[in-house]
Amino acid sequence: MGPPATRMDRGTAEIPAPRSWEPHRRAAVAPVVALIERSRRRLWAQQAVARLPVPLAWLVGACAAVIVLARVGGLPDGLDAWAFGAGASAAVGLAVYAGWPRAGRLATARRIDEHAGSHDALATALWFAARQSANEPAAPWRAVQALAANALAASVDCGRALPWRAPHGIVKLGLAVGALGAAWGSPLPARAPWSRAMLAYAVAVGLPVGTPSVRVAAAGVDGRELDLLRLDGRLLDDIAAQTPHAPTRRWVEDVRSLVDAVAAGRLDRRSALDALATLEAQRPRDLAQPAQEPTRAQAASSEPGTADAGEAERLQDLALRSAISRAAAAAAAAGPPSAERDELKQAAEARDLAALAKVAERVAGKDLSDGELEKWVRAVEKFADALADRKIPEQFQALADRIRRLQEKRAAEGGLGHNDQERLHQARRELDQLRRDQGDAQAAQRQVERLERQARGAADELRRERSPSAGAGSAARATDRGNQEGGSGAGARGTEDGGGGAGDRSASGGRHAGSGSDRGRAVLQRQMRAAAEEMRREQGDQQSRQAGRMGEARLRDLRDALERMAKRSGTGGDGGAGGDGGAGGDGGAGSDGEEPGKGTRGTAGAGGSVPSRARRFALGKGDLRDKSRMELLREGYGEGDAVARSGAAPPGGKEGTGSGGAGTAGEAGAGSGSGDGPGTGNDGADAKRTKTGQDTHLRGAQGAGPDVKKVFTDVARKGFARQGWREVYGEYSEVAEEMLDKEALPPGRRALVRRYFEQIRPAPPAPL
Amino acid sequence: MPSATHPAPASAADIEREMLWMAERLQALRAELRKVVVGQKDVIEGVILALCAGGHVLLEGVPGLGKTLLVRTLAQAVHLDFARVQFTPDLMPSDIVGATVLGEGAGGARTFTFQPGPVFTHLLLADEINRATPKTQSALLEAMQERSITVGRQTHKLTAPFCVLATQNPLEMEGTYPLPEAQLDRFLFKLHVPLPSPEELHEIVARTVRLDVAESNPVLSGEDILRIGRFALGCPIAPFVTDFAVRLVHGSHGTLPPAHQYLRSGASPRAVQALVLGARLRALADGRPQASIDDVKALAHPVLRHRLLLNFDAEADGVRTDQVIDQLLAAVDRGTKN
Known part of the structure; x- marks a missing residue:
């Protein structure tokens, strides 16, 4: 027996490469070999093309998905490089995969034979040429086979035998390329509607999802809000640059940083709210806060940092500034005709404390004649007299008393007549106008009194120097007045000045009779410099307080914006509920117990009559027990609570000057919900789907109605046999x-x- | 085996000449048969191949399709002895093979002499072979396989070529004795004789219902048949063609899904021999010097349809043997291309 047959002998293996054959055998079938090799290369290319589309379609589709995810969901930085590397590696792998393995010679020969209808002539000739030697009884047969195969090989057109065909997955590849092109070329919205609710929820709970822009977008901040926040940031820059008080300036810069972080999406809502609360508590308040009596406004809003407190502070500063400006105007009227007097008049009209300080400095540095000195002394006296003028506070009081009496009358009589009503409105308008023009004079009264005492002391000192005979008494009065000063710097300075001045005067009262003008000038200089320093300090304090108020206002705006984010993340819809509010005008007269309207922003529009998408995504009542928040957000349908709560509406108009508070919120709109109730579909019936069909159970009372019969055909089809024939065959x-x-x-x-x-x-x- | 009269081809030119001669002779034989027999192209081709291969053929068809006519015409065309035996249930084995009878010699002595039966011929038509008893059927087994008859203690060789062409009626199963698998396996081919088409029926009427009925002329001799057979045995067959036949037959034993599902028993190694030999003859008859897988596929049905036994699942599903063979071919073809 010979050796066992091998795979090669059985003809199931591949024909070896012709270069390994004996030369004479290779020459015998050279045309066949050439045809087969040529066909193999063609088949390899065809197979590579045929195999590539499907994996390439997957790869292209994955790239499209990555692009979509990157734009909508956000991918980590640096993924682009990884994606490119992975894609390139995949492409190389695809090319290798597509070209491996190459079609065998035997299979190629059989394929050509099949096309030519040659009944394996090429394959048989090739096989025997590769395997058999020349010295065999069958050699003549192989020669005949080779001749026939060579003739056939010369007549076969490789291209027609192996035509190119459309690859199997070409349609899929085309669709994938189309998807990639759409994903690449079409500008996907930064806020994809379908992901808004989910992303917003994730942002709301502090999950770091998406790119910054996506987070901002998903948080429900629209473009207008972002613009306003950016404007706020630039405004805060200017404020910080002009704030002399370093702690306040740093605080304003912190506010600016927070606003920028939110606008750029670097902070999620929760972190922003935490930072905001910290900043509100950290506002520097170690300025020389004026002692003040709490006004009605402050009583109504006792929390510092609120719009009411800021407004009260502003009015108080305005009242002080107004009082100083009125006194400066009176002093200018008494001063000597000069450029300084003109500047003093202009500064008084502009209520510019810095300009007043500058004028005082100039007067202090000027070489005054005796006459000019006298006039400036008189100007100082007029300044003090004007500060002592209580006309404005009396007007405030008179109007407030009138309003109070009319309100009491209305409460007692249950209403007011037409004339009284008109008087009440008129009084309110006048009071409001007076407040706008002059600030809260009552709140600033103590500050004005302090300034008046300082000015009076300075005026008396100047007069004593101008009148040496009254120097001792004046010195004593000056000393007494100086001792009455409070602990403020100005008061201390006044005390020092007054005391020093008095001491000097008492010691040299008789000696200065001849140099009274010189001493007067020296005192005037000192007083003017002190006044300039006071003005500058007050100016700086007011600027710092204004910076603080504006910073607090920006923080309030930011809080409103964050609250709107939260509501939009719960709403998930475009546009705010109720649409834009109307332009905010001047605040109207307040009603009972209310502050006059103070919003420079437009009042928020009331909830629109058309239910917006925002409403539908409100959380449903009673569903929180059964469903997760995410499910409710996704569903978004239900009898939700009204969405248009306070601050939910977008700003109605551009913010005006000053730190206006937020406008009143619009009316809360009625929630509208729509949704599928339970058990819809089969009224009165429970339908239960099974694997093979659907069982239907009908409940009803027995009566004279149609019968329903159901035929079970399964058993009839399959027979009623209980055992298979295999089990019963033996018996x-x-x-x-x-x-x-x-x-x-x-x-x-x-x-x-x-x-x-x-x-x-x-x-x-x-x-x- | 090469004979002294006709040595094996020594060169390619000899082979080509032999191929040309063979193709011409067989073409002439086909033509003579078509003069008498209308249609039945596949049956004629199968019978010719089986005769050249030295095998036996089982013809299955309803009565009146010309099975007997075909065999008789074939015998005339190849100038061979022809015998016809009508198998009946009362047929005895001796009616087939012959018997020893007591006879009187020249000197009046009584001796036993062997009277050969109808099996001692070249072409034996066993008509309705399934009507005879198994005992009688088995008497034909030795003749078909061994080419000899043993009567008593004496073995009598049958002259080559020897070909049994048996017929059976697929309709009448009453009173029949189905051939056992062992006997079926000895037939090289089982050919279905189809019903003629309307055009063929017209032709049949035109040729037969007339005064002068055509007859065939001898175009081949027995020696030519043997020569063709030897020539075909010398033709080499590519191993991948043989491998196809092997996988087809081996798959019929349950390794291929159709076989496992529908076959009770697969084909024997004789099937592989039949496929390979028949493929060679078919290729040469077609003028090709190489047998191909197509030749094996073309002969799969005649070779396998009587060698495969269907199981109950196949009969319950109404699956026929030819359908199972088609499924087997498809399964093997898929494996070849992969």
């Missing part, structure tokens, strides 16, 4: 054999019965 076969032995049957019939049972004999189990 039946044995019984049949017994009957064959017993009964007298023709041999042919016996064979038929036996043949029948042979045919139905169960087949053995399949080999594992």
Whole structure:
């Protein structure tokens, strides 16, 4: 026996490469070899093209998905490089995969034979040429086969035998390329509607999802809000640059940083609210806060940092500035005709404390004549007299008393007549106008009194120097007045000045009779410089307080914006509820117990009559127990609470000057919900789907109605047999054999019965 | 085997000449058969191949399709002895093979002499072979396989070529004795004789219902048949063609899904021999010097349809043997292309 047949001998292996054959055998079938090699290369290219589309379609589709995710959901930085590297590696792998393995020679030859209808002529010739030697009895046969194959190879057109066909997955590749082009070229919205609710929820709970712009967008901040926040940031820059008080300036810069962080999406809502609360508590308040009596406004809003407190502070500063400006105007009227007097008049009209300080400095540095000195002394006296003027506070008081009396009358009588009502409105308007023009004179009264005492002391000192005979008494009065000063710097300075001045005067009262002008000038200079310093300090304090108020106002705006973010994240819809509010005008007269309208922003529009998308996504009542928040956000349908709560509406108009508070909120709109109730579909019936069908149960009372019959056909189709034939074959076969032995049957019939049972004999189990 | 009269081809030119001669002779034989037999192209081709291969053929068809006419015409065309035996249930084995009878010699002595039966011929038509008893059927087994008859203690060789063409009626199963698998396996081919088409029926009427009925002329001799057979045996066959036949037959034993599902028993190694030999003859008859997988596929049905036994699942599903063979071919073809 020879060696066992190998795979090669059995003809299932590949034909080896022609270069390994004997040369004469290769030459015998050279045309066939050339044709087959040429065809193999063509087949390889065709297979590579045929195999590439589907994996390429997957790759292109994955790239499109990555682009979409990057734009909508955000990907970590640096993923682009990884994606490119991965894509390039995948492309190389695809190319290798597509070209591996190459079609075999035997398979290629058979394919050509099949096309040519040559009945394996090429394959047979190639095979025998590769395997058999020349010295065999079958050599003549192989020669004949080779001749026929060579003739066939010369006539075969490789291109027609192996035509190019459209790759299997070309449609899929086309769709994937189209998707990639759409994802690349189409500007996907930064806030994809379908992901807004989910992203907003994630941002709301502080999850770091998406790119910054996506987070900002998902948080529900629209473009206008972002613009306003950016404007606020630039305004805060200017404020900080002009704030002399360093702690305040740093605080304003912190506010600016917070606003910028929110606008750029670097902070999520929760972090922003925390930072905001910290900044509100950290506002520097160690300025020289004027002692003040709490006004009605402050009583109504006792929390510092609120709009009311800021407004009260502003009015108080305005009142002080107004009082100083009125006194400066009176002093200018008494001063000597000069450029300084003109500047003093202009500064008084502009209520510019810095300009007043500058004028005082100039007067202090000027070489005054005796006459000018006298006039300036008189100007100082007029300044003090004007500060002592209580006309404005009396007007405030008179109007407030009138309003109070009319309110009491209305409360007592249950209403007011038409004339009284008009008087009440008129009084309110006048009071409001007076407040706008002059500030809160009552709140600034103590500050004005302090300034008046300082000015009076300075005026008396100047007069004493101008009148040496009254120097001792004046000195004593000056000393007394100086001792009455409070602990403020100006008061201390006044005390020092007054005391020093008095001491000097008492010591040299007789000696200065001849140099009273000189001493007067020296005192005037000192007083003017002190006044200039006071003005500058007050100016700086007021600027710092203004910076603080504006910073607090920006923080309030930011808080409103964050609250709107939260509501929009819960709403998930475009546009605010109710649309834009109307332009905010001047605040109207306040009603009972209310502050006059103070919003420079437009009042928020009331909830629109058309239910907006925002409303639908409100959380449903009573659903929180059963569903997660995310489910509710996704569903978004239900009888939700009204969305247009305070501050929910977008700003109605551009903010005006000053730190206006937020406008009043619009009316809360009625929530509208729509949704699928439970058990819809089959009224009165419970439909339960099963794997193979649907069971329907009908509940009803027995009555004279139509019957419903249901036929089960499964058993009829499959029969009623309980056991398979494999289980019963043995018994039946044995019984049949017994009957064959017993009964007298023709041999042919016996064979038929036996043949029948042979045919139905169960087949053995399949080999594992 | 090469004979002294016709040595094996020594060169390619000899082979080409032999191929040309063979193609011409067989073409002439086909033509002679078509003069008498209308249609039945596949049956004629199968019978010719089986005759050249030295095998036997089982013809299955309803009565009146010309099975007997075909065999008789074939015998005339190849100038071979022809015998026809009508198998009946009362047919005895001796009616087939012959018997020893007591006879009187020249000197009046009584001796036993062997009277050969109808099997001693070249072409034996066993008509309705399934009507005879198994005992009688088995008497034909030795003749078909061994090419000899043993009567008593004496073995009598049958002259080559020897070909049994048996017929059976697929309709009448009453009173029949189906051939056992062992006997079926000895037939090289099982050919279905189809019903003629309307055009063929017209042709049949035109040729037969007339005064002068055509007859065939001898175009081949028995020696030519043997020569063709030897020539075909020398034709090399590519191993991948043989491998296809092997996987087809091996798959019929349950390794391929269709076989496992529908077959009770697969084909024997004789099937592989039949496929390979028949593929060679078919290729040469077609003028090709190489057998191909197509030749194996073309012969799969005649070779396998009587060698595969269907199980109950196949009969319950109404699956026929030819359908199972088609599924087997498809399964093997898929494996070849992969």
